[in-house]
Amino acid sequence: MIIVMEPKATKEEIDVVKNNLEKKGFKIVLNHGDVMTVIAAIGDKRLVDPASIASFEGVRSVKLIQEPYKLASREGKEEDTVIEFPNGVKIGGLERPVMMVGPCSVEKDFNGLLRVAVAAREMGCQFLRGGAFKPRTSPYEFQGLEEKALEYLAIAREKTGLLVVTEVMDTADVPMVEDYADVVQIGARNMQNFKLLKAVGKCGKPVLLKRGGAASIREFLLAAEHIMCNGNEKVILCERGIKSFDSTFTRNTLDLAAIPIIKKYSHLPIIADPSHGTGRRYLIEPMAKAALVAGANGLMIEVHHDPENASSDGAQSLSIPQFKDMQKRINKLIGRIDYDNQQLKD
Ligand code: PEP
Ligand code: MN
Numbered sequence: 001m002i003i004v005m006e007p008k009a010t011k012e013e014i015d016v017v018k019n020n021l022e023k024k025g026f027k028i029v030l031n032h033g034d035v036m037t038v039i040a041a042i043g044d045k046r047l048v049d050p051a052s053i054a055s056f057e058g059v060r061s062v063k064l065i066q067e068p069y070k071l072a073s074r075e076g077k078e079e080d081t082v083i084e085f086p087n088g089v090k091i092g093g094l095e096r097p098v099m100m101v102g103p104c105s106v107e108k109d110f111n112g113l114l115r116v117a118v119a120a121r122e123m124g125c126q127f128l129r130g131g132a133f134k135p136r137t138s139p140y141e142f143q144g145l146e147e148k149a150l151e152y153l154a155i156a157r158e159k160t161g162l163l164v165v166t167e168v169m170d171t172a173d174v175p176m177v178e179d180y181a182d183v184v185q186i187g188a189r190n191m192q193n194f195k196l197l198k199a200v201g202k203c204g205k206p207v208l209l210k211r212g213g214a215a216s217i218r219e220f221l222l223a224a225e226h227i228m229c230n231g232n233e234k235v236i237l238c239e240r241g242i243k244s245f246d247s248t249f250t251r252n253t254l255d256l257a258a259i260p261i262i263k264k265y266s267h268l269p270i271i272a273d274p275s276h277g278t279g280r281r282y283l284i285e286p287m288a289k290a291a292l293v294a295g296a297n298g299l300m301i302e303v304h305h306d307p308e309n310a311s312s313d314g315a316q317s318l319s320i321p322q323f324k325d326m327q328k329r330i331n332k333l334i335g336r337i338d339y340d341n342q343q344l345k346d
Contacts (some may be wrong), residue, residue, distance in 0.1 A: 001026075002063045002076045003039040003053060012060030014039070015302055020056070024048055029071060030248075035261050036060070037078075042070055042229060067265070071222040071228040072235070077267045082236045083206050085182060086165055089126045091236055091268030091297055093147070098298035099125035100165050100271070101323065103305075104313035105142055106149035110156075112305035117156040119320045120303070127183070128153060128162040129300060133169045134312060135189045141275040142311040157182075158295045165208055165300075171199040177201045188212050188240055188276070191223045201230025206276040207298075210238045210273070221266055222306040237262060237270040238300060239291075240278035247277060251279020251316070260342075265283060271298035275316040276286040281307070284318060285326045289333055301332070 005014055009146040014037055018028050026043035040049075050062040080093035091098050101120045104112055126170045132149030135144060145152070148165045153164045163182035167172055169190060177184055183206050190196050190214035200207045207227055211220045224235045239259060241252025247309075254277030272291030274284045288299050304310045304317040318326060339344045 001041045001048070001050065001053075002065060003041065004060045004063070005037040005039065006058050006060045007036045009037060009058030009060075011121060011138050013056070013213055013326070017053065017056050017059060022052070024171040027151065027229060029231070029233075031233070040076065041068075053151070067221075068218070069225040071233065072221045072224045072266045072268055073226070074267050078104040079267060081233070081235075081267045081269060083236065083269065085206075087161065087163065089163060091271075093297075095297070096275070097292055097296060097334055097337075098127060098271070099123075099127045099327070100127035100298060101125050101303045102127075102129035103310065104131055104275075104302050104317060105134050105311045106132055106145055106166075107142075107307070107311050108145065108154050110137055110152050113152055114156055115305045115320060116303050116323075117160045117162055119324055121162055123324055125327070126163060126191060127165050128156055128229065129165045129185075129302075132166050132177070133173065135167070135169055135187050136312070147176065156178050168196070168200065170301055171195050174199045177204050181205060182210050183236070185209060186227075187222075188215075191215055191220065191273065194226055197223060197226035197229050201227040201232045205230060205232035206236060208236045208238055208271075210240045210276075211242065211255075211258070213241070213243045213252065215242070217261055217265075220258075224266070224268060236297075237266070237268050238273055239270060239277070240273040240300075250277075250283065251282070252272070252277055254278060254291070256287075256290055256294050259291060259296050265294050269297040270295075271300055272296045273300040275300070275302040275313065279316045280327055281316060281318060281322070282318070285329070288330060289337075292330070292333060292337060293342075293344070295339070 026041040030038040062206035082092040136142035165183040167185040168177040244253040302317040307314040
C-alpha cells in the first residue's frame, strides 16, 4: 500500500499514519520527496481498511499495489527513478545513457587498467568497471585481487574522474567495497543471495543488480525489492543474458525485451551488458546498439588492454582500439535516440 501525504502534512501527521500501520504489523519505508512524503506500507492488506487510512489528517491518497514488488513497481511510483552521483552523473529516465567500461577482473598490471580508464574517459564514459572479488565457475580460475584491486580502482578514479563500479560477493566485505566503490555490484550468481541483498540494502551506495542467469523478470524485480525494502532505493538493474537451449554461438541469450518490459513495470533504471550477454567480442557492438534503441539507460562493456591474455573473459572483451572505434559509433547513436518516442531521430 502506498500512502501519499499532502505537501503540507506535518511530521506528527506522518508519524500517526506510520505508527498506526506499524502496530498492524506493516513494514514502513518512508520516502521524503522534495514536495511530499510517500509512505510505503508492506504487509497483509486485509488487516487494514484503506478508506480509514485515507481519512487520517494529512493523507492525500491511498493506493493498493497489486504487484508483489511494491517499491520497485511503477504502480507505486510513476516517475522514473534518476540516480544522481556527487559529480553530477545521472542514470535513469530520459538522461543520456551512461557507459560502464573496464576489464572483467582488475589484474596485477595497474598500467593496463589505467590505460583502459584513460581511454574510457577520453571517449566520454562515466564509469570504470572491474572485478576485485570474482565469482568464477571453476575454483581453479583467477579469483580476484580483492582489496588490492579496490585500491587500484580508487587510484584510477583519482586519475581520471571516472566513477567506480565493482562487485561484492560476501556480506562481510560490504563495508570495505562500499568504502572504495561509487556503485556496488551484485553479480548474476548472487541475485538471490538474500542476505547479501539485505546487506547492500543497508549500505549507503547505489547498487547495480545483475539479472540471474535463470531468473525470471518477476524474480529479478523481487530481488531489487529485497534491496529497496531494506532502505536503499538506489537500484540500477542490469540485463546480462539468461540461459537458453542454444549456447553454440553465444554464452547467454541477451533478453532485449526485458528492457522495455522492466521500463513498463518498474521505475528503476536498467542497463544492458552485451559482454556477458553474448560472450563474444563481435556481438558486443550490435547488441549494445540494440539495447540502447530498446531504451537501456546505459551499457556495461568489458574492455581490456590485452584481451588475449586477460585473466578472465578475454573472449568477450574489446581491446582499447576496438573500444574507441565502437564508442565513436555508440556516441553518435546516443545523440540520435529520441527517447520520448522510442525511435531514432531523422
Ligand atoms: C561481472 O560483471 O563481472 C560479472 C561477473 O558478471 P555477471 O554477474 O553478469 O556474470
Ligand atoms: Mn566478466
